Amino acid sequence: MQPVMDRGDLEAFMRAEFPQMAARFSVREVRPYGITVTMRAGEADLRPGGTVSGPAMFALADCAFYLATLAMIGPKALTVTTSLAIDFMRKPGPGDMRAEARILKLGRSLSVGDVMLYSEGMEPPVAHANVTYSIPPRG
């Protein structure tokens, strides 16, 4: 199955529906069942010591998996997070972050998968999240 929305479609959707998100997140690549999204870490995302905060990493993982799902099913804004479990493994640097999301199962009512988070300039991942989204019924 191929994506039904591409980078341009997803970014236009974010600007229209979630302008706050559109200013922080950029779609880099859309693949079947997968996406790459980057986040510009702003002042509000940093903790003392210059590390990106947990809530900012949560926001990036959540946004990336949402967009990966919409890319496959189309612009259903009511698709919502059911659960998100994140393991924090390394302290990110103060720079931009990159999320690699993949969908492991796309069913009629649930999209299940995971997201690996990377900090610019560090090779090993800094966090890993398992995510489930609920897809609204058709009709």
Next chain:
Amino acid sequence: MQPVMDRGDLEAFMRAEFPQMAARFSVREVRPYGITVTMRAGEADLRPGGTVSGPAMFALADCAFYLATLAMIGPKALTVTTSLAIDFMRKPGPGDMRAEARILKLGRSLSVGDVMLYSEGMEPPVAHANVTYSIPPRG
């Protein structure tokens, strides 16, 4: 075991170390192995439709469990989130939120527990999180 920091100690700690957090979160009650924290939902925390965003709920759960742990072990700022798994169950309203955190196990190196999140004016919980914090070694 009794808490070693009370409401005033925790709020002073937040103001000194995390001024951004101190402006959003208030400690309401400190108990042995438990705490009540509230969050004033600001513009940046709301999604279209007037509901509090997932990252804002994550931030509240994370902050509440952090403070519950510090209340028992003292002001060790380097105590960090190891993992946080959150189930979103109901859409919160646009108002303030309340977190009830409890520590289920306080070991030498890990603090493990959960947090129930409530939306002002709704009785059933809107989200539930399992949280693990890593405690820095003494010395």
Next chain:
Amino acid sequence: MQPVMDRGDLEAFMRAEFPQMAARFSVREVRPYGITVTMRAGEADLRPGGTVSGPAMFALADCAFYLATLAMIGPKALTVTTSLAIDFMRKPGPGDMRAEARILKLGRSLSVGDVMLYSEGMEPPVAHANVTYSIPPRG
């Protein structure tokens, strides 16, 4: 909302559908949105040192939440585990274990809640699980 199946109904259901489970698990109490289930730890459930194994604790948590859900919605055998996240906090003893399950949200398609596990003769909980079950559509 009151349970639609009581202790006797649930145990008869287990004997008919899952005889292996019926031999290990006993329903102690059925409440609205909650249940108490005990497990007799057999030889196969023990690890060296006489502690109950992780998979046996998983089985107890899973079974307890399944029965808590069926008690509320009736005997729909096709209700299946979607996700289960368990934190192991203390080493249980070699004896029987008790699960206290509670449903935090019972929707049309998902049942979400948690389970606390206790080891006979120990007061603090030994493990805590967050569980989501998928409920088959009606009709």
Next chain:
Amino acid sequence: MQPVMDRGDLEAFMRAEFPQMAARFSVREVRPYGITVTMRAGEADLRPGGTVSGPAMFALADCAFYLATLAMIGPKALTVTTSLAIDFMRKPGPGDMRAEARILKLGRSLSVGDVMLYSEGMEPPVAHANVTYSIPPRG
């Protein structure tokens, strides 16, 4: 960093320490920070309809991550599961199962990673688990 135990070492360790596990699980490949383990599904692992049970899949994921960790750190039997979160995505068939475990972070006191579970003869994964193990202090 290279593994310090190979297939033969791990299987000998299981036979000596966990003979019940050694009869069900086989190590297929050991890689740096990763392992492939298979499980022979026996009568006790099957549910009505001929599908492998949740607890059996939990046991496989748990065992695979344990062995992946020991392969890197050596035979420390007291390494124990701290948390395991499993998403069940598809119904497995009645045959053997395969686990692909990878370590995402190997710290001094925690080993964190995930495990993908496959059912013989099915291409997409049937379950995905995030796992954290606690490593005993040296000395």
